[in-house]
Structures are given as structure tokens and as C-alpha cells.
Amino acid sequence: MRNRRVRKVKGVLWFVLGVTFVVACARFFSGLGTVTDLTDRTPWGLWIGFDVMAGVALAAGGFVLAALVYCFRQEKFRPLLRPAILTAFLGYVAVAVGLLFDLGRPWNIWRPMFFWQHHSVLFEVAWCVMLYTTVLALEFLPVPLEGSRFHGVARFLKRFSLPLVILGIMLSTLHQSSLGSLFLITPGRVHPLWYSPILPLLFFVSAVGLGLAMVTFESRATSWLYGKKSEDPLLISLMRPLAVVLLLYAGIRFVDLAARGVLPLAFEWTWESTLFWFEMVVSALLPAALILSGAAKKGGRALSWIAGLVVVGFVLHRIDTAGISGITRAGVRYFPSWEEIVTSMGVVSAAILAFLFFVERYRVYPPEEEPAEPAPLPPVRVRYRQFTAPLATARSSSLLFVIGAALAFALLPSGAVFGARLVETPVRGSRRVLARDGSGQELLLVDGNRANELTLFPHDEHVKRLGEKACAICHHMNRPGDRETSCYECHRDEYVATDLFRHEDHVRALGGNAGCAKCHADPSLAKSRGNATSCLECHEDMVAGGDLVPKPAADSAFFAPSYMQAMHGTCMACHEAEDEKNGEAVPKLALCGTCHPDPRDFEPTAARGRTQE
Amino acid sequence: MSSEKNTSEWAILTDVTKCIGCEFCVEGCKALNETGEDRPWPWQAKINDLSATRWTTIERLGKDRFVRRQCRHCAEPACVSACPVGALTKTPEGPVVYDSIKCMGCRYCMMACPFLVPRYSWDEAVPSIRKCVMCFERIQSGEVKEPGCTAACPTGATIFGRRGELLGEAWQRVRANPDVYLQHVFGEHEAGGTSVLEISDVDIALPATVPSDPLPNRTWGALKTVPLVFLGMGATMLGLRWLIGRRDLLRNEEQAVEEQAVEEQEG
Secondary structure, three states: OHHHHHHHHHHHHHHHHHHHHHHHHHHHHHOHHHHOOOOOOOOOOHHHHHHHHHHHHHOOHHHHHHHHHHHOOOHHHHHHHHHHHHHHHHHHHHHHHHHHHHOOOHHHOOHHHHOOOOOOHHHHHHHHHHHHHHHHHHHHOHHHHOOOOOHHHHHHHHOOHHHHHHHHHHHHHHHHHHHHHHHHHOOOOOOOOOOOOOHHHHHHHHHHHHHHHHHHHHHHHHHHHHOOOOOHHHHHHHHHHHHHHHHHHHHHHHHHHHHHOOHHHHHOOOHHHHHHHHHHHHHHHHHHHHHHOOHHHHOOHHHHHHHHHHHHHHHHHHHHHHOHHHHHHHOOOOOOOHHHHHHHHHHHHHHHHHHHHHHHHOOOOOOOOOOOOOOOOOOOOOOOOOOOOOOOHHHHHHHHHHHHHHHHHHHOOHHHHHOOOOOOEOOOOOEEEEOOOOOOOEEEEEOOOOOOOOEEEOHHHHHHHHOHHHHHHHOOOOOOOEOOOOHHHHOHHHHOOOOOOOHHHHHHHOOHHHHHHHHOOOOOOOOOOOOOOOHHHHOHHHOOOOOOOOOOOOOOOOOOOOHHHHHHHHHHHHHHHHHHHOOOOOOHHHOHHHHOOOHHHHHHHHHHHHHHO | OHHHHOOOOEEEEEEHHHOOOOOHHHHHHHHHHOOOOOOOOOOOOOOOOOEOOEOOEEEEEOOOEEEEEOOOOEOOOHHHHHOOOOOEEEOOOOOEEEOOOOOOOOOHHHHHOOOOOOEEOOOOOOOOEEOOOOOHHHHHOOOOOOOHHHHHOOOOOEEEEEHHHHHHHHHHHHHHOOOOOOOOOEOOOHHHOEOEEEEOOOOOOOOOOOOOOOOHHHHHHHHHOHHHHHHHHHHHHHHHHHHHHHHHHHHHHHHHHHHHHHHHHHO
């Protein structure tokens, strides 16, 4: 019965690991953008928020319990110490592995060791995590070594357990709080309900609470899994300190909000304030109330529930601070892709499998009641197989791993396998219509610039002008992400603000598509700048004044152009033609700004624009 | 505060009233730095937003105002202070430059920048941070005299110079035309002062959350306490252990004495 339970759990974990394996390959070969939903606006996502921020906090049980046993001298908790140290060690290794996934250049992860940047919080966190992982390894090493050939090393290490424990507590205090300091520099990204100058303190206090909860949770979970005697009496006595820490946390948080004057934000019932209350209730208020009401005294499931609430609540707090609370401020939505979620689950699965491996193989938990008849044990090379899981699981686990990998491979988007994809931008919804002028000409109603504005497009005219074989000019398959060229690719002068004339403003001012005929008077002609009404027809007031030679009368027999007319009419026309001959995409002299750098040259218009604002 | 000490730093001044939005600066930047073609990646909201291939861009404000966006090369850059490996550095000349060899890709700089400037090449297996570096190396080596963007500007709306001179020029223009310009030089004090300055007749819509104090000060305040917290915690824990140990010891001794007394009485 209990073996089947172990086998099932392990099967699920191996399956997740299989999926993760394939996703990880895609991430390393094809780039972060292909499997994550991270963007330039949301550079940190689930992998930092959960794997690193929450991961480090979840591993806080190690230093909290070590402090209880060694500094507060609560020897009764010693049986819980080894599993807590093991959880912490594996937790930190998981954080490092999770970080390898997230780092763009993971092979440079060693750099903070040799290139010191003492002004960076992340540098400090990196050092503390590195040192503390080493400390945890040394604290745990005696367990697998005792009873082996190297038991001498174990004895040697045990002599240093007190200094190691103290060093571990010091390092943990630093980096648990520094994970909060990380966000001191990002006030623009964190909602005021979370952003606070005392983030480091809040992170530290919550880590202590989370550590106690994790120890409880993990002890209950192992008891359930292996059907071993539960340690409920011990866990119940952990609940009182947990309640104290939770209330302290809630108190600090509310006092801080009030002191910064943002407490009213919590009662505006926006998305953020709802999230805030949900997080506060789940992480601190509800568990503390449950403990104080005496629900925990009976032990059993109530313990799991309380610990579970605290864990979920504080994990949420880390993810909120690292990203969720700032989503509306960043102006973009971010939701982790399934690949990100699976990878996070995979890292946790690997950590749990490693935990089960150590628990099954070594003396992590104290032995249960002594067997009735004291069997003579061999003195050396003792293997503590307290919790046995049948070896047969290996085969079914490998099968599930392979199935998971295959499934992931089938589900991965092509971009993750073959490299990042572009967003395709087809011209949508083209529709054939007849020209209104009764000429029988067929026009296409298209969203030519992908701007959700429809325009009449004379397709036949374009074919005629560009030549039958020129389909590829617009319908090419060789430009990345483009299925058809948008109008402005060729008619840039009309759509892009490269000139003082802006087509879209005129469209808007003249009432959308209804106004085309104002400038493009002849409906039978393809609309172009060439056959449009000249600007002067409507904008006489825009012409710069101060002509040295007066304008000639329209019917004057003696043509004497003014200086302006000479420049605009005679010089420009030639230069434009020259430019075109030389293959210039946009003739420079066609741009008003080339000769009129100062918009104040067009004083009447410029002044009008200003008074409107 | 910082505006006095960086007078000789390289700087760029953009006059929004003179910008016609032609994007020659964008083209000039692309041509000089060979950043490549803009592409519609899934992680880009707009193709003409700042991106790994577009280090400066023109953002249209309202009907007819154009604001150039680029790295502002802060006097006390949040990105440089955030970088754990020193891949980003503030040069003595002013520009904030990037060394991809040192970078480990943590993207903390992108998180830290209050102007949301640094971009990432998400499509590459060996990605890097991309942003305007004020053409630092090309100007240093003498290849060009000024950045590609300012050199390309046809209207003189954006110009390159020393921060002190440009700040003076900016205030002179602003004061000379009080009915045109807002009486403010953007970048003079924002985030502790930046090397990119703007003058304008409309608000150029910098992120509303940009503080006036340099951001690195905030994390430095926490980092300063590190040695104290580290040693303090160690001392506290050792002290606690000693105190509680001593309390238990005394209690045991008392108990022993009492028990002895009881035994003697009984005996």
C-alpha cells in the first residue's frame, strides 16, 4: 500500500522531469524568447519570482531550525533538524539550477566570485547564496558519510557544527533580507502596497515564518508518503512561535503601510488591493487565527492546512513583489508560458526526488521504535534503509520520463525547436468591391497598413503598373514575418511622418475614408501623391511670406517667378528628378524640413497648433 | 546637485519643438551601429518601440509632437549599480557602456532602469543587453565626431556637446521664448540628472515614477548595513546560546542543590 503511494508520487515527478528536460534543451538551443513569455518590459518572470525568490525563502527552514536547536537550545526539535538541513540544501541547489535556466548567459554565473561589485544587491545575494549552500553541504555531509568508509570525515565535520550553524544563520539573515533589498531600486515596478524601504525586514521576518511552516509541511508530507509515525507533538509546539512570527509580520506590514500613508490604497478595491488582502489573509492572518483558536492543538490535518496556507501565502508574496503587483504599472501583461510553469515544476520535482533518495538511503530521520529483538547489526558500513521504496519503480519511472519528454517535444511550438518565430502580419479581410463611379473597375477593400483602417485598393491598377510578373513585390514570402507588403512600405511619404505633410492627419480631419475625394478627386485614377490636389489649394496661408518679387497674375503674359516659386518650382523639380534617377528612396528636396529646419518658418500653422493645446 | 559636477560629460540635447519626426536619427543610429533590421517579434508590443535593434526611436505625443527616446546616460545610473558583474559601466566621459563578455544575463539592469531603456535579444541563444552607448567607442577612436543620431538630424533638433554647455544652451532657449517652451529642462534633475536633455513646449511624458533622487542611493542604504547586520546577528545568536545555556545550567544546579537538601533532610 505505502509502496504504491511512493511509486505513484515518484512516477508523477519523473514525468514532469521528462517534460522539463525537453523544454530545457529548447531553451538553451533556441533562446529565452522561444519558450518564455518574458518581454523587454517584463524582464523577470516566474523563474525569478518562484524558483529564486520563493525558492530561497522556502529553504529557510534550515537556518530557523538550526537557530532553535543550537541558539535557543530547544533540544527537543533536534529530530527535525536533519530533514530541515537537507530540505534547505536541496532548496538552494534547486535555486541555483533554476537560475541557470533564467540567466541569459549561465556559463558566466561564476563571475561575481572574481569581479566584485559591492554596490550591487544581486552581487551580495550571489555571494551569500554561494557561501550558504557550501555551509549547508558541510552541515549535511556527515549524514551520508556516517557509517561509511569516510566516517572519520563525518566526525571531523561534526566538531565544527556550532560555528557552521552560526555562520549559516548570519548568511541567511543577509540574503533572505537582501532578496527584498533587490527591489528597493525598482520603485517604478512595484506597487506601493508592496514597495517599502523596509522590504528587507519584511522579507526576513516572512522567511522565518515560512521556514517554520516548511518544516511542518515537509514532516507531514514524508509521514504520509511513507506511512511512518508522525511527529505531530513536536510540530504542535512549533505552532506557537509560528503564530508569533506571523502576527509580527502582519503588524510590521500594516504599521509600515500606515506610516507611508498608503493604507487607503488597500481599501480602494482595485485589482492590487484585492491581491494584497488575499495574500495577507492566506499568508498570515488566517493561519495565525487558526493557531490561536486552538485548531492546531489536535495535530493531524490541521497542521498541514496551517503550514500549507503559510507556504502558499508567502510564495505569493515573493511572486507579487517580483512582478505581479507591478503588472499594471509596467503597462503590459505577463503570464508565464506553459514551458516556464513546467520548468519551475521540474526543478521542484528534481529536488523532491533527491530528497526522497536521501531519506530512503541515509539516516535523515531518527530511527523509529527499536525492533523487539535487538538484532546484531554489523558495526561498519551500515546503510539506514528506514523507508524503503521498491527498486522496481526505476523501470516505470524511466518510462514516464520518456513519455513526458515525448509529450513535451510534441507540444513545443516550432519556434522553440527551430529558433524564434516572428509575428506574421498579413493584410486581413480583403474584399472585392465595384468602383462607385460605374466604370466597372474592381477594387479591393483592404487593411493595407494593418492599422485597422480599411482603404480601397486598386489591385488591377497595381498589376498593370508593376507588370504581371511583379507579384513578388507585394506578395513575397522572403521577408521575415511579412505575408504581404503593407502600403506604407512603398508609399512611405504618405503614411510615415517623414514630411511636414501627414496623410493620416488629413484622413482624420476630412472624415476618414469619406474624405479621400477631397484631394484624390478623380476616382478612376490610382491614388498617389502625383495626382493629388496640391497643398496650396487648401493651405494658402501656409505659404511663407516675404517674397522679394511679387507673385505674377495668373493670366500674366510675362512670367516672372518669385524667389520662392523659383526654388519650389524650378530648382526642386530638377533635383527631385535627379535624386530619383540616382535611386534615392525619398528625394531629400521633397522634404520641407531639408530647407526649412525651423518649423517657425511656417508660422501661421505652427501658431495654430500651439493654441489648440 | 549633480548638474554642476558633470559639466564636461558628453551629452545630447533634443529640442522637441524642432523635431519633425523624420526618424533620420533612427536610421543614422542603425547605420553606424549596425544594429540590424527591426522585426515583429512576439515579445515586442510595437515594432517601432525601443528594441534590441532600435536603440533610439521617435515617439509621437498627441497630434504633432515627437519625442526621441534613447538611453539617458544617467549621472548615477541604476543599471550600473545593479549589475553584479560590472558589465555595465559609467565612463568618465559620460556614456554608460556595456561589455557583453562580462554579462551573465540576469537582466537586473532592465528591472532597475527607471526609464525602461535596456533591451534584450530574446531570440538569440547567446543573448545580450542592447541599448544606446552614445557611440562611445567610435567617437573615442576618432571614427566619428558625434553620435550617429545627432549627425543625421536634418533640423538640428538634437545636438551633441558637453553637458554644461548644452544645459546653458537649453536654459537660454527656454528663457528666451517663455511663451513657447515649458520652463523646465528634462533630464537636469530627473533620477539625479542625466546626460540626455530635452526642452519642449509639451510634457514629454517620462515615466511618472521616475524619482528626483538617484536610485542607487536606495539600495546603498540597505547595503551599508550589511556588515553590521552580519556581525550583529552572529553576536546575537552566540549571546543567546550562552545566556540560555547559562540559565539552564543555573536552574539545574539549583535543582540539584534542592534535591540534595531534600535528600539530606530525609536522610
